[in-house]
Amino acid sequence: MLTPISPNYADKTFSTFGFKPKQDHFFSIPKRKPLTFAEHVSIGAGTLIGTALPIIYFCKKQKAPIQKLKYAEKEMILLSTGSITGGVLGGICSDRKVEPKYKIHEGIYQFFNAVIPTLLIKPILKTCEMFKFLNNKKIKATALMGGIFGGMVVGSKISNIINGTTSPYNKRKVKFVDAIANIDVISGALIMAKFPLIGKLGVEKFLPLFYMWTGYESGTMR
Numbered sequence: 001m002l003t004p005i006s007p008n009y010a011d012k013t014f015s016t017f018g019f020k021p022k023q024d025h026f027f028s029i030p031k032r033k034p035l036t037f038a039e040h041v042s043i044g045a046g047t048l049i050g051t052a053l054p055i056i057y058f059c060k061k062q063k064a065p066i067q068k069l070k071y072a073e074k075e076m077i078l079l080s081t082g083s084i085t086g087g088v089l090g091g092i093c094s095d096r097k098v099e100p101k102y103k104i105h106e107g108i109y110q111f112f113n114a115v116i117p118t119l120l121i122k123p124i125l126k127t128c129e130m131f132k133f134l135n136n137k138k139i140k141a142t143a144l145m146g147g148i149f150g151g152m153v154v155g156s157k158i159s160n161i162i163n164g165t166t167s168p169y170n171k172r173k174v175k176f177v178d179a180i181a182n183i184d185v186i187s188g189a190l191i192m193a194k195f196p197l198i199g200k201l202g203v204e205k206f207l208p209l210f211y212m213w214t215g216y217e218s219g220t221m222r
Contacts, residue, residue: 035095035220042094043087043219050086051212054078067205073118076188079208080114083215091219098222106221109159109172110214114185116158117151121189137195144189148182184210 035043057078058069069075088107092100124147128134134143156174160166187203187210 033097035222039091039094040220043090043216046090046093046219047083047087047212047215050082050084050089050215051079051208052082054082055208066208069204071188071191071204071207073122073192076118076185076207076211077115079211080118080184080214081111083211084110084114084218085215087215087217087219089219091221095219095222103219103221105159105163105165105172107218108162109156110218112155112159112162113152113174113178113182114155114211114214116155117148117182117185118188120147120151121185121192125193137193140193141190141195144193145186148185148189152178152182184214 054075055066055069058075059066062069064070071079084107088103091103095103121144124143125140128140128143134140152174156172160172163172165171184207187207191204191207
């Protein structure tokens, strides 16, 4: 019977011939035990605090109650930054079974995933308003959606560079769930574009909740 080749010997042999085994990274790690209820609560509390602080600032600055706040790029960026920071810190404090870098890297990814598309909203709207054939709701909506998803791709590339995950083995790619998570940016874009339906639905009142989801997801990354 042949003696089995140990994994360590195989790795050394392949490395000698110039082949490197696939390495784990913070986006492809073995599954761990699910978070406990207390850990979920802690992450949720961190996200809530991180989202509430900018809102308190907005209320004082705009001299308006939360349900009447107006949101533009600055407010959207501060909301996303606060919620992600709160979620990541809440996750680090409660979920000590994993290294903090996993949550920090995911927080960086989610930050650029939200901020880059947000910064493209106003230029897209101004460009549409400059040309008569582009200045209608359907084209504006289409342009905004294209800009948001294009911004997600750019944000992904930037975050991968910052996180040092640019190789094929550990690159963080844009996923469908990331697009769903960007409902906050999409809602904010439609609010800034002043679509009548958005005003009637009162989406502005729920915008902080959308941003809280992004922060919570960053905090639960393992």
